Amino acid sequence: MEKRLLKKDKLAGIIKNISREMLVYAPVKEEDNVLFMALKEGREPLLDFSNSRNAPKTFFFPRTEIMMKYTRTGKGMELSTGEVEVREAVLFGVRPCDARSFALLDMLFEQDKYKDPYYIARREKTTVISMACVHPPYSTCFCTSVDGSPTSGEGADILLMDIGDNYLVEFITSRGEKLLKYFGDLPKAGEAEETLKKEIAERAEKEIKSHIPAKDIKPILDNNFEHPFWETIHRKCLACGTCTYLCPTCHCFDISDEAKGSDGIRIRNWDSCMYPLFTLETSGHNPRTTQKERWRQRVMHKFKYYVDNFGAISCVGCGRCVMYCPVNLDIRKIVEDIAKL
Numbered sequence: 269m270e271k272r273l274l275k276k277d278k279l280a281g282i283i284k285n286i287s288r289e290m291l292v293y294a295p296v297k298e299e300d301n302v303l304f305m306a307l308k309e310g311r312e313p314l315l316d317f318s319n320s321r322n323a324p325k326t327f328f329f330p331r332t333e334i335m336m337k338y339t340r341t342g343k344g345m346e347l348s349t350g351e352v353e354v355r356e357a358v359l360f361g362v363r364p365c366d367a368r369s370f371a372l373l374d375m376l377f378e379q380d381k382y383k384d385p386y387y388i389a390r391r392e393k394t395t396v397i398s399m400a401c402v403h404p405p406y407s408t409c410f411c412t413s414v415d416g417s418p419t420s421g422e423g424a425d426i427l428l429m430d431i432g433d434n435y436l437v438e439f440i441t442s443r444g445e446k447l448l449k450y451f452g453d454l455p456k457a458g459e460a461e462e463t464l465k466k467e468i469a470e471r472a473e474k475e476i477k478s479h480i481p482a483k484d485i486k487p488i489l490d491n492n493f494e495h496p497f498w499e500t501i502h503r504k505c506l507a508c509g510t511c512t513y514l515c516p517t518c519h520c521f522d523i524s525d526e527a528k529g530s531d532g533i534r535i536r537n538w539d540s541c542m543y544p545l546f547t548l549e550t551s552g553h554n555p556r557t558t559q560k561e562r563w564r565q566r567v568m569h570k571f572k573y574y575v576d577n578f579g580a581i582s583c584v585g586c587g588r589c590v591m592y593c594p595v596n597l598d599i600r601k602i603v604e605d606i607a608k609l
């Protein structure tokens with residue numbers, strides 16, 4: 269793996285050069301929020317921020333997406349599924365928790381048996397440049413409790429770490445190495461920088477103050493689907509869906525057909541297990557009748573079913589659901605309470 273040193277004041281120019289040839293998505297300030305957006309001409313990405321409000325998964329798995337178009341004709345139906353048209357892109361400034369969410373989403377969307385061509389096409393055309401969290405994290409960050417780290421490169425193609433006057437630039441994958449030309453002839457990192465990196469990584473891990481027993485609760489969940497505990501956690505929940513829509517690992521969607529005259533589209537939109545309609549069946553039966561069953565599903569999906577299916581917890585500890593839940597429902601507290609059952 270190539271490790272180079274980049275003078276900090278050169279980074280903005282490199283991103284600008286990349287954006288002349290491909291799409292660049294990056295964190296920018298929008299009113300009071302930091303949001304991942306397509307970088308428009310003349311705008312520079314934010315380099316000094318904790319994390320964005322929206323999760324960058326949206327560039328691989330958009331909120332709404334047309335899967336197919338169709339036209340009814342006298343002879344039947346003409347379908348145009350079409351290839352997924354995707355441009356080369358760079359996702360710049362992704363925090364390690366969010367980059368890790370891509371590795372978790374890959375497990376679902378690119379299985380041996382089931383492949384999602386829409387997600388895969390974007391993933392294959394996009395280079396992820398991650399920025400290690402070396403500055404104080406949010407009090408709600410808990411990446412180290414779910415197998416992550418503030419300086420991890422998992423899910424990224426290139427990892428940048430602020431080591432003082434320079435960024436330590438790690439070209440992790442061959443896709444990342446393809447961008448070497450934009451970085452120019454950078455000096456190689458030596459032993460001194462490796463030592464510095466280790467020190468900074470250790471310090472960053474210590475800065476994460478929120479620790480939860482996320483890895484201990486799977487056996488408890490295995491045996492407590494009907495536990496009275498589930499009656500207690502959901503009462504405040506407004507079913508607004510904020511937690512799932514901001515979550516970098518949530519991936520539920522709904523597929524519907526929208527027709528006008530003879531033409532129609534098949535479209536998929538994000539959906540949320542927090543919504544009453546999510547499991548409403550055509551017959552009128554709804555197997556998840558209250559918020560109790562919906563909240564249990566959210567916890568089970570992240571901390572049991574994903575572990576059963578893919579061997580990983582489907583939470584990267586970004587803390588967005590904790591920060592933005594309007595009634596302060598805190599998944600960390602729920603995990604702690606489950607560990608005590």
Ligand code: SF4
Binds near residue numbers: 508509592593595596
């Ligand atoms: S953000 Fe809070 S109130 Fe809204 S659905 Fe999630 S847990 Fe319920």
Ligand code: SF4
Binds near residue numbers: 586589
């Ligand atoms: S469950 Fe909450 S903390 Fe975990 S990845 Fe989703 S939004 Fe982040």
